[in-house]
Amino acid sequence: MSIAKALSNAVSGLTATARGTETVAANLANAMTPGYARREMAVSAQTLGGSGGGVRIDGIARIVNASLMAEARSAEAARANAATLSTYASRMEEAIGIAGDPGSLGAALTGFETALQSAASRPDDEVRLAQAVDAADQLARVLNSASTEVQKSRSAADQAISRDVAALNVGLERVAYLNRRIAVIEAEGRDSSSLVDQRQRLVDDIAKIVPVQEVAREGGKIALFTKSGAVLLDGSRPAEISFTAAHEISADRTVGSGALSRIQFDGAELTESQMRLFSGGSLEANFTIRDELAPKLQNDLDALSFDLHQRLTDSTVDPTLTATSTGLFTDAGNRADATSIVGLAGRVKVNAAVRPGDGGQLWRMRAGTHAAAPGVTGDNSLLRAMTAALNKPSGALAGSDFEGVASLSGRFALVESRVSTIRVNAEAETAIRNGQADTISSRFMGDGVDSDAEMQKLLQYEQAYAANARVIQAVNDMMDQLLRI
Template sequence: MTLGLALSNALSGLRATSRMAEVISANLANALTEGYGRRAVDLSAASLGGRGAGVRIDGISRGVDLALLADRRGAEALLESRKPLTAALKGLEGDWGVAGDSLADRIAALEGALVSASADPGSDIRLGAVLTRLEAVVSSLNEAGAAVQRRRAEADAAIAREVGEVNAALADLAALNTDIARALGRGEDTTALLDRRQVLVDRVARAVPVREMERPGGAIALVTPQGAVLLEGSGAARIGFDPAPVITASMTREGGRLSGLTLDGRPLGEGAGSLAGGSLAAQFDLRDRILPEQAAALDRVATDLLTRFAEADSTLPPGQPGLLTDAGGWPTGEPGLAGRLAVHAAVDPARGGALWRLRDGVGAAAPGPSGTADQIDAWIAELDAPRPLVPGARPASAAGHAADLAAGLSGARLTAEEAEGFAAARWSALREAELAGGVDSDAELQLLLRVEQAYAANARLIAAVDEMMARLLEI
């Protein structure tokens, strides 16, 4: 080996170790950066004329396990699809009242007020207490019905927000595909662009599960499991959605009053269509299925109460509302009865009615004997009578149906929490496995020590060659 070749080898070693120190410092600095892929310097032995010519830097590689990344994205999409349901059901539990002030508690308090009035039917104080308790029951159903529609409106707004974020991410990904292709063509390092692209794909995958497919020139395509193409090279699909400013119980997607999704102007069908599987589809499920089912359950309880009071009132002809009405009339079958339920004006002094009708019947034309409690007793008996909400269902009292309603909601919430917990555990395990393949600060520091030693050795070799050349010049 000539001294010149020895010096060249040492200089190439200095260049390589300097670049390795630079990459290690970047790894340590970005150990907690989301989407950062660990960098490594790719080296190979250089040769010249069949003889060793030091070390060659082939490039910088970005370490990412693509199979593990795809599994983690799928698990995260599943987890994000579980979270909205759990949050909505938990929120509804709070909206519908806590123990001690639930709908069932208020119906029980109404029954207690009726029993007290039956003992002294001539007392306006006791009849007034019945009216107060009845209004509390109606208020509970009104508030519960309004809460369901508010949650539907929140889901609709969340859909619009998710669509906006996904569209923005897809547009950025299309631009990154172009930037990466240009950088590769110029021989530039693209690892920082790849980090950014991974973060954006993660954002899309939380809302819509996607498969990442490599394309020539460093670009990628994103395709959903159902086959919808969201990204292809520099072209990004556009998801369309029209949010509703207000949502009422009668507004449904089937009726054309709520928007669905479009992809480049083409309707995607029921739910999220070919974009199903992530948080976007979960919000559609809430808005169009789960929350309307809860609203329908509320309406059945409201219908049961209204019907009980009407059928137990001997002063009313068939088909006329009793103590409770659908906004003043008989139910028409329109969804949202719980939100429209009202106390009959005939028994409310504030609206021109009279308390004595709570004793004598809503349809009574004149006060009856003040000591007669037959009508009050009939209402008590009707509230306690076991009746099914729908044909074939379990019979129960009015308070029993209200308790079953709350129990059904709690059961659905527990089931949702269990499903979310399983999805979270799976995502956490895959996330830990992904992080284990990322930047390990201990390993990086150990590698830095080795780089330091190699740098010192190459520097010492250069010093030795310098001394040898100086000695030759002295001869």
């Protein structure tokens, strides 16, 4: 081997070890950086004139386990979905209350029944009659408050959908831009790894909103599809996704009535079945809250309110009532109608006729809601009849989620139980999804930068550098010897 060739081989070796050292340093520095993929230097033997000519750097390879990355994204989408539903369930349990808690629905009903019994023991005592009216007011307020919280949760979900769609559009636009930049850089033969890292982080964020499948395209580009096959990006421009948020949501505003929007995809609003194209992430969870879970709870509250209204608007309980007159509990001052009870829980109020602050008289709790005179002060028949009516087993309202016959307290307890069960199940699902996501994330991180392996490579590069440096030193000594001859 000639001196020139030996020198060329050593110089190429020094260049390769320097580049390899840079790669190791970058890997160690970015070991915990989200979206960063481990780099490996690819080298091959260089041939000059049919014989060995040193080492050639073929490029820097970005090492990613594509199947594990896809699994991690699906797990993060499931985590986001479960966390959103769990937050809603906890909020609703706080609004409805747990059986036995002082501020729960059941406690308010129990307080009203207790006040009626106390008033029945001394029907002439206006203090006890006032306590019964206050307890009725408290029961109405608890129902009003629960209904308000349900609608607030729907409004919050609607706004979250709007934010998710906006973030989805921004993310897809950025991915499309990076696709174009990466294609240009790779066409010029330059390293695009840093841009690919940015793109991976963007796709990771998109996958939390809606699970995606990533498909490689030529020129370093990628295409994105939802798990159910909707094309989010395949080419230079992403799909057009839009959503019209509602300014205010009430119980009667639903998707079915046309008052609320679904996703518009490429200019057309998706049908209920087509919404499955966007299932799996936080976006689907918010639609589930707005259009399924919260309306179902509102339906239960409305049915409870109507049951309460009907039990005390019966002429056999209060003889002063007619078929059209209002009872102790009203629909915003009117008699409730089974055909229009949507949102009744938010409107139920105590009849002004028994409220002194509204011009009513306390004695009507004893004599009858529409009584013209106080009657006999010791007559407790109406108070006892109202207590009995609340505890009497009765049939469920047609169209409600209640079945069979039950007392009012039984149905209140059933709603509390349903809400608590949903919360417990949601938290259990969240724990499972968190565990799965953390496990897969650990596997994915473990498949990335291994600091021990990188340090071993660094030692190998150090040894290779020293060996090539000795060759250059030997060539230098030989040249000195030749010059001295």
